[in-house]
Amino acid sequence: MNAVALPATPRPNISFDRVSQVFTSSDGSEVVALDNASFDIGRHEFIAVLGPSGCGKSTLLRILAGLVRPTHGQVSIYGSAVDGPRDEIGIVFQRPTLLPWLNIRDNLTFPMRHKYGRVTAQEITRGEELLELVGLKEFGNKRPDELSGGMQQRAAIARALLHDPEILLMDEPFSALDALTRDELSLELLNIWTQRPKTVLFITHSIPEALLLADRILVMSARPGRVQEIIDVDLPRPRSMETLTEPRFNELANHIRRKVFSRHAAH
Structure with missing residues (x-):
């Protein structure tokens, strides 16, 4: 080979x-x-x-x-x-895989809350910055089913970036x-x-x-x-x-x- x-x-x-x-x-x-x-x-x-x-x-x-x-x-x-x-490493898959019962803001921080049991003030601030970066600043309180497919994928990208990974897959x-x-x-x-x-x-x-x-x-x-x-x-x-x-x-x-x-x- x-x-x-x-x-x-x-x-x-x-x-x-x-x-x-x-x-x-x-x-x-x-x-x-x-x-x-x-x-x-x-x-x-x-x-x-x-x-x-x-x-x-x-x-x-x-x-x-x-x-x-x-x-x-x-x-x-x-x-x-x-x-x-x-x-x-942060990962974005083909489908956004957002949790339907959480709003977008909470979807962003869920992995950190799930892994560590809490979300730091720094992570909350970074989440707000990322929502603005991906054009979802006004949609943080919306649930995934209230957003278009493109907006959901923007949220998935923001979620993958929340912990500031060096590598994005x-x-x-x-x-x-x-x-x-x-x-x-x-x-x-x-x-x-x-x-x-x-x-x-x-x-x-x-x-x-x-x-x-x-x-x-x-x-x-x-x-x-x-x-x-x-x-x-x-x-x-x-x-x-x-x-x-x-x-x-x-x-x-x-x-x-x-x-x-x-x-x-x-x-």
């Missing part, structure tokens, strides 16, 4: 070292979800992971989150092996939203990342979304999921919807499409 490594980055704070994940299916056969992935991610980098369904994108994220132990290899943060969930967070809301939240995420820099691993099926957001794109092959290419997104920042009209954007998008679809067709 051949590993493809990301180009060297200064002071990596995340390292994947020959990581593979094998699951046992219902008929007893082995399924290789992730195959020999090796790469480093530097501090405050925004990395998008792109590839066809079933290529191991979410598995990769769950291993980094400490929710799944790899079958082979090791993932480390600051040189320390990941062997379970860690405080320096996002598993297709905008895929269930309509196109306009998806674009709007992508721009808001860029704004949040600029104001409060984090190391971000962002899972997506969308080539335009990956190019708009990321510093680099990790392109996965169809199962078994391998890192087949790393794209340096050399589009200038700050980015906006105007970025999608630039010739270089189209060059990169077409290159990624050829890579994904040619390899996918081969499977």
Whole structure:
């Protein structure tokens, strides 16, 4: 098995070292979800992971989150092996998973209250700042069912940021939203990342979304999921919807499409 490594980055704070994940299916056969992935991610980098369904994108994220132990290899943060969930990580899933009986303000602080039995004054203040940052300052007393899907996902992002994690993991967070809301939240995420820099691993099926957001794109092959290419997104920042009209954007998008679809067709 051949590993493809990301180009060297200064002071990596995340390292994947020959990581593979094998699951046992219902008929007893082995399924290789992730195959020999090796790469480093530097501090405050925004990395998008792109590839066809079933290529191991979410598995990769769950291993980094400490929710799944790899079958082979090791993932480390600051040189320390990941062997379970860690405080320096925040996660945003595809669905907001907000508690329907709590208002948005209490949803933000619930994880801290659940884990530690209390919420500090500093966390309450940070929660208010985050509500303003994601455009929900006037909606803190609303329940999730009183908000649109996009607003709920904004709340989920704010909740993930409440404990000020160093690393933010996002598993297709905008895929269930309509196109306009998806674009709007992508721009808001860029704004949040600029104001409060984090190391971000962002899972997506969308080539335009990956190019708009990321510093680099990790392109996965169809199962078994391998890192087949790393794209340096050399589009200038700050980015906006105007970025999608630039010739270089189209060059990169077409290159990624050829890579994904040619390899996918081969499977």
